[in-house]
Amino acid sequence: MIRAIAPGDMLELERRFMDETGTPAILLMERAATAVADALGDAKRVLFLCGSGGNGGDGIAAARLFAARGGDAVVWKIGSEESDIVKQQILMLKCYGASVLRITSAVPAPPPVDCVVDAMFGIGLSKPLTGAYADAVKRINAARPARVIAVDIPSGVDGATGSVCGQAITADETITFHRPKTGHYIYPGREHTGKLTVAPIGIPLSYGVSRTDPVLLEDGDIERLLPPRKPDTHKGDYGNAMIIAGGAGMAGAAALCARAAMRSGAGRVTVVCPSSIQPIVHQIIPEATAFHSDDDAECLAKLEGTTCAAVGPGLSGKKPRMLELLQGMDIPQVWDAGALNYLAEEGKSPHPRTIITPHMGEAGRLLNKPARELASDPIAAARQLNERTGAVALLKGSTTVITDGESVTLNINGSPAMAKGGMGDALAGVIAAMLAQGLAPYDAARVGAYLHGRAGSRAASALGERSVLASDVIDYL
Numbered sequence: 001m002i003r004a005i006a007p008g009d010m011l012e013l014e015r016r017f018m019d020e021t022g023t024p025a026i027l028l029m030e031r032a033a034t035a036v037a038d039a040l041g042d043a044k045r046v047l048f049l050c051g052s053g054g055n056g057g058d059g060i061a062a063a064r065l066f067a068a069r070g071g072d073a074v075v076w077k078i079g080s081e082e083s084d085i086v087k088q089q090i091l092m093l094k095c096y097g098a099s100v101l102r103i104t105s106a107v108p109a110p111p112p113v114d115c116v117v118d119a120m121f122g123i124g125l126s127k128p129l130t131g132a133y134a135d136a137v138k139r140i141n142a143a144r145p146a147r148v149i150a151v152d153i154p155s156g157v158d159g160a161t162g163s164v165c166g167q168a169i170t171a172d173e174t175i176t177f178h179r180p181k182t183g184h185y186i187y188p189g190r191e192h193t194g195k196l197t198v199a200p201i202g203i204p205l206s207y208g209v210s211r212t213d214p215v216l217l218e219d220g221d222i223e224r225l226l227p228p229r230k231p232d233t234h235k236g237d238y239g240n241a242m243i244i245a246g247g248a249g250m251a252g253a254a255a256l257c258a259r260a261a262m263r264s265g266a267g268r269v270t271v272v273c274p275s276s277i278q279p280i281v282h283q284i285i286p287e288a289t290a291f292h293s294d295d296d297a298e299c300l301a302k303l304e305g306t307t308c309a310a311v312g313p314g315l316s317g318k319k320p321r322m323l324e325l326l327q328g329m330d331i332p333q334v335w336d337a338g339a340l341n342y343l344a345e346e347g348k349s350p351h352p353r354t355i356i357t358p359h360m361g362e363a364g365r366l367l368n369k370p371a372r373e374l375a376s377d378p379i380a381a382a383r384q385l386n387e388r389t390g391a392v393a394l395l396k397g398s399t400t401v402i403t404d405g406e407s408v409t410l411n412i413n414g415s416p417a418m419a420k421g422g423m424g425d426a427l428a429g430v431i432a433a434m435l436a437q438g439l440a441p442y443d444a445a446r447v448g449a450y451l452h453g454r455a456g457s458r459a460a461s462a463l464g465e466r467s468v469l470a471s472d473v474i475d476y477l
Contacts, residue, residue: 059119239436253314
């Protein structure tokens, strides 16, 4: 499991660690600078763009270490202000014969170098770059004179949200310290970050860990969270997932959801759909049971023994009575697509043990806010969805955010190949299978998102990004 951290929490953690242990700030800076200098490899000449605060101090210290190893350090100090620690680092740098060019207005064209180190702004930046800083970003991004390494986070990227106000350095690699920051994983910051390397600076990884810190799952976590399948078991041991989905022209949505649930380990899958598409669903997924009923209450009564429900994929027409009855059923549920539209239109909330899986447009309708506004801070948006509905919120996107209101998981696996119709239907089925096998809603949502994304990546590797279908992703689960 990878534990990320918000920039404000990281700054507070550093302050607390230094206060409690007596560790001087310059020692942490030296360790950070060493990691940056090590990343330069066999570079002979390097341009260091350094700001006025701690990030600039890291860069100047890295320039000194690089010069001490025989490298040619070209140091540009951007901006007129200089903190005490930057002044101290400049004095030490000069002992190695390196000079510092102070730039407060126009930025010259970068000289021929093997690498550029961006140390202008760190994780605390939350406003657009201006003046010489903005000019430096334009110069480096336009010229791309060499490999670009960012210190902690590319200058211009918000360390909390990954948003870019105006412009930001596009790095080939980012060297961050102690733990990755949330902004590294959320677009567009994720794209600007390039390869992410996390370097230790002497703070124990267990120090200051909080349940509210965002996490990213890894393969080992999935093995731990998924219940083992014992040799002496039968289908009843792995739950019966009820899929309420489909409508005119939408048989595929119901079938994809059901097939994903079967492929992901549910013991039985029961599809409730309109009579017009029932034969089609049977043909696509014969392993599932499919039936219809004209009476919603009668339909649900037949399914009293189900373990969980997935409702909404391809659900067309008004189904308020069915959805109202589901709200009263004490089973874990996944609400997607048409079911989310019902929540938005009626101002309702689902059963407390529910997972909602909106994309940004659906989230905007649920919260009555522009999708663009929510996309600027998806972690905050997911928390708002949880507050609005009381459900575990899985906010779909290139970085998917899952929260139960306290804990947060970021899912970054997946592929552009998954920008196709039917992927959300498959995801709802995977999550339903996790619920059927006994996972709690929060774990079911994050494990389901991880497995779905991993399958998408595998399908893309085998078939190519343009060729993958939702049914292919299901085959790679």
